[in-house]
């Protein structure tokens with residue numbers, strides 16, 4: 061049903077624009093894939109996002125000029141691969157396949173694809189053939205691109221030539237005669253430096269598009285949408301204090317009579333220190349009057365029903381303050397949030413038949429919740445509480461207003477600027493709806509799977525590589541199979557020699573995103589007897605380790621003395637009032653440093669995360685694991701879908717980092733402070 065509504069809206073949208081320059085994006089379930097349409101739109105070309113299964117005849121009917129096939133979490137050579145119509149390659153249209161899309165093209169035309177020892181998630185260098193039309197105009201042939209894959213092309217399809225390579229890995233293929241191209245990397249994201257140029261080449265030069273589609277006025281369109289949807293009714297605007305919902309509320313006030321707009325902010329108990337009060341104050345200054353709903357005590361003991369996929373039935377969840385799993389926490393918080401909104405609406409005398417619900421939902425929120433509104437194949441990355449089952453049911457009844465649903469964060473900020481919102485409100489760092497609740501890693505027991513000790517051995521070898529190479533070890537072969545270039549081995553040797561390191565596998569799991577799917581894997585802690593962190597060496601290790609240990613999605617640096625002992629135990633941690641106040645205090649001291657040093661704008665976001673880990677226990681006295689540790693994650697991103705850990709000395713002054721670490725360490729109950737070195741992918745922004 062949702063999909064029908066969506067296609068209807070989309071086709072009417074297309075009719076209104078009557079642009080004959082349409083690109084069909086066939087979605088294989090990628091999360092970055094949805095940025096493809098933003099990239100294409102940025103180049104003034106209209107997109108039509110369709111499921112990969114779409115038939116060739118349906119595509120022909122649309123009259124598009126070319127096809128882009130996105131990435132996706134599946135493997136083309138395995139049973140669960142989504143279906144597709146191979147006739148799409150016989151339409152005579154130029155095709156660009158990205159990651160999964162390239163693997164699919166290669167397989168269809170007779171080449172092979174396999175899951176190998178290679179696993180790459182992050183920025184890598186690749187050599188591209190500048191004489192290929194796809195790479196025309198690139199300044200140099202060696203380019204930095206985003207790779208996130210575990211599968212790769214083994215034998216190249218007949219009639220295709222290799223136009224991109226990175227050591228043994230094929231990163232681009234082309235069939236010039238048929239105008240069919242494939243890239244293993246992701247040109248749609250900012251982390252691929254030449255991405256925009258590659259897309260431009262495909263759209264303008266290869267497909268002959270002119271770029272005639274311009275978004276006239278998106279503000280006007282939003283206002284119009286609000287007016288037509290709400291009419292004479294009322295609208296309950298949910299305001300979190302973030303930029304999205306602030307822009308939304310401002311638009312509602314602009315489009316409607318003030319008596320029609322009721323804005324509420326829910327304090328769920330997972331806000332930052334003084335956050336709710338400050339939100340109300342800031343919004344008052346821009347004439348948005350918000351009612352505060354204090355529900356901070358309701359959430360801890362709330363539950364919901366969960367659908368068990370493999371058993372196909374529903375069960376009751378635990379209460380939130382006993383729940384360990386990230387998705388479960390998100391579902392409980394989301395459903396509780398909507399119940400509270402519902403009873404608040406009743407208390408205000410509003411019912412769903414005379415009132416609409418407005419949310420600042422953005423495109424990435426829907427993408428990551430795997431909403432059918434944006435894609436039929438997406439892997440659910442995480443549930444956003446503005447896209448829960450309850451919201452979906454209301455949406456189906458046409459009662460939800462989401463004018464920003466087609467926007468990305470940077471576009472919302474641009475709109476907010478046009479609306480005259482102050483810069484400090486616009487540039488606020490995003491804060492997730494479930495707040496601090498997803499920044500506490502909950503666990504009752506250490507996570508120790510059978511691979512633990514093997515992984516730990518590989519890590520030990522890697523961290524001491526400069527010594528290990530002198531003493532032959534069977535596992536070195538495995539490492540060398542992946543670190544195949546002489547240059548890289550030399551680097552590994554140089555860094556491990558210059559900065560002595562220990563690498564310990566921490567017995568916890570964190571959320572990540574790899575190969576366009578969600579992962580839940582180990583974290584590595586690096587530390588050194590040298591008190592001065594060698595960031596260059598650390599960042600190199602952060603990039604290298606997940607390529608070799610595929611069960612690791614995050615790398616951290618542990619401030620302080622070297623940690624050489626394995627951490628066997630954890631401090632049992634759930635979302636309790638005390639645990640949250642500890643994290644709130646750490647978050648507060650950390651962000652105060654950013655504010656004091658005027659760094660809020662230069663860092664895109666800085667999650668502060670509580671870990672159930674107690675280092676430096678006195679084992680002689682069998683000291684219990686009772687303290688916890690804190691990770692700081694200063695993060696640099698533009699599209700909020702991919703990004704880099706801030707590099708001390710470049711993105712953030714090193715003394716600011718050290719000041720943050722020192723002040724967090726002073727908070728009672730904190731064992732150690734860690735620095736997250738991981739890019740996205742393989743790690744996400746949040747740890748969950």
Ligand SMILES: Nc1ncnc2c1ncn2[C@@H]1O[C@H](COP(=O)(O)OP(=O)(O)OP(=O)(O)O)[C@@H](O)[C@H]1O
Pocket residue numbers: 297298299300301302303304305306324325326327328418419420421425445446489490491492493494
């Ligand atoms: N505490 C809250 N009270 C009221 N509404 C909320 C709250 N948290 C989230 N919402 C609603 O859910 C939507 C999504 O939440 P989310 O936190 O992603 O967005 P945001 O805060 O507007 O923006 P940002 O992502 O910049 O923080 C918001 O736009 C808002 O409509």
Ligand SMILES: O=c1[nH]c(=O)c2[nH+]cn([C@@H]3O[C@H](COP(=O)(O)O)[C@@H](O)[C@H]3O)c2[nH]1
Pocket residue numbers: 425443444445490491492493494665700701740743744745746747
């Ligand atoms: O509005 C939100 N509701 C949520 O539930 C949520 N969870 C994560 N985030 C933010 O989304 C961005 C990407 O997050 P991840 O890299 O952790 O997936 C980052 O900016 C995150 O802070 C959320 N935003």
Ligand SMILES: NC(=O)CC[C@H](N)C(=O)O
Pocket residue numbers: 090130131132133134135158159160161208209210211212574575576
């Ligand atoms: N990003 C992608 O499209 C990944 C494709 C495939 N799942 C892989 O791991 O190689």
Ligand SMILES: [Mg+2]
Pocket residue numbers: 302304422425490
């Ligand atoms: Mg948001």
